[in-house]
Amino acid sequence: MRGPTFWRSRSLQPLKPYVCGDCVSRLGLRRSSQNAVAGSNDAAKSWDEQAQKTRAGDRKSLLTILEERGYVKDLAGDRNALDKLLTDKRIGAYSGIDPTAPSLHLGHLLPMMVLFWMYIHGHKAVSIIGGATAKIGDPTGRLISRQEMDRNTRSSNLVSLHNCVRGMWKSVERYAERHGYPKDKAWSKSIQNNSVWLGKLNIIDFLSDAGTVARMGAMLGRDTVKNKMAQGDGMSYAEFTYPLLQAYDWWHLYQSGVQVQIGGSDQYGNIVAGIDLIKHLTPRPSTSPETKQLSGPFGLTVPLLTTAAGAKFGKSAGNAIWLDKTMTSPFELYGFLVRSADADVERYLKLFTFLPLEHIAAVMAEHEADPSQRKAQHLLAREVVDLVHGTEEAQNTQNQHTFSRRPNLQSLQAEAENSKDSLNRLYLPQSLVQGKQPARILYHAGLAKSNSDGTRMVNSGGAYIGSQTSEQEAATEGELKFRSLKGVTSSVITEMMEKSNVLVLRTGKWNVKLVEVISDAEFEQKGLSAPGWEEFKEARDASSS
Structure with a gap:
């Protein structure tokens, strides 16, 4: 009579020795204790x-x-x-x-x-x-x-x-x-x-x-x-x-x-x-x-x-520079430190960074050779933002500051390609730009909450458009020159678009957006959207039906 298939299909395995749970726990604790002692001994030896x-x-x-x-x-x-x-x-x-x-x-x-x-x-x-x-x-x-x-x-x-x-x-x-x-x-x-x-x-x-x-x-x-x-x-x-x-x-x-x-x-x-x-x-x-x-x-x-004038920095002094980015942005922190007086910057570098004193002395020598470049202040600002917010934030902030001072179109485009959340690049369909007033374009680009908000920004002088300066005017080839949108008409923007399909818009000191204008068909093919686009399509479809 044949035995059960179950027994024939399994090979006998040797029994493992039984170890109780308490013993395992005590063994683990003993090993942890031994490792801790060894680590403590190594630390003491290194200290000595x-x-x-x-x-x-x-x-x-x-x-x-x-x-x-x-x-x-x-x-x-x-x-x-x-x-x-x-x-x-x-x-x-x-x-x-x-x-x-x-x-x-x-x-x-x-x-x-x-x-x-x-x-x-x-x-x-x-x-x-x-x-x-x-x-x-x-x-x-x-x-x-x-x-x-x-x-x-x-x-x-x-x-x-x-x-x-x-x-x-x-x-x-x-x-x-x-x-x-x-x-x-x-x-x-x-x-x-x-x-x-x-x-x-x-x-x-x-x-x-x-x-x-x-x-x-x-x-x-x-x-x-x-x-x-x-x-x-x-x-x-x-x-x-x-x-x-x-x-x-x-x-x-x-x-x-x-x-x-x-x-x-x-x-x-x-x-x-x-x-x-x-x-x-x-x-x-x-x-x-x-x-x-x-x-x-x-x-x-x-x-x-x-400060150099002896004013105290602190919350009670009414001019606190906060380390929480929601209260003082990294850009504001960077800008505050870049404005440090020449008489203070070396002291601040020693106090707020881990940079070796020899490196600080070398930077100060370069700074004194050409104070207008503010190399020491930019180093201070970069290091403190790095210390407080991290390397990526420091790099993005430094780039924002550089571009807000003397940007050029090529560098802005390169930065927009690589940046995750600082400088923004977006596409707008031609129908939302061609023949439209600047305030309306600000709304479609997401720089204004509404058309009326865009109008307020333009009239108050808080919105700008960038254009390439001529070779005679530019200190750096390809440098962008920002002009206020106040007084700029839709025809001026249309004329600018004939030279390039990219508009550079800015609100405030550093909120820059690159706007690449493409055809309506390409915009829809990419599956893109923008403020006011759905309303425009509804009006367009209603007029054509």
């Missing part, structure tokens, strides 16, 4: 090698780099001790921002740049968002109290600012790699909200810890308190205690190895308050004075960002 080079004078110390680039305004603590600490030990550093607005601004970038430099040199970096302290508002340097913000606005700002800071960190890592600082596994960063610990803080514990170390005489003697009391609208108790809350932030972070706080020069008093609190609450083991010093807190303040 770099420290030896620094001590031998073969490598600049981090503090020396920061000083040479102009980041250090004041230090709270011994300079040599901080230099040794940053060389010998991988420590933590932090800077904080209250969510009083939905975005970082250019003034915030200065203390963050110090944090970025510390991060790419192997130190732990912490960005604090003051979800709790924003409910009070930092009174430092103010005569008028901050306007109270409703909960919904504060919550919205908190989310937006967190996203802005997170995006900034991602962009910085890419920017650092392009400048010779590839990301290392030992690098560590985090973004934290002080509501997490301050929201749980018991008022009695807070007064017991922070309140006992704060002396009334010292607090009343601070310039912020005296000026606001004498010249401003007075000071609330909540504002008066703000430095203690900031100090408690640092105490919380200090317990996880954050020994350095970074802030603007107006934050020096708040930083010192944190140092006093940490020293008050830290146990004092019987160790050598040097060990005590190297285990303590240090503060570093950066100079306030100012």
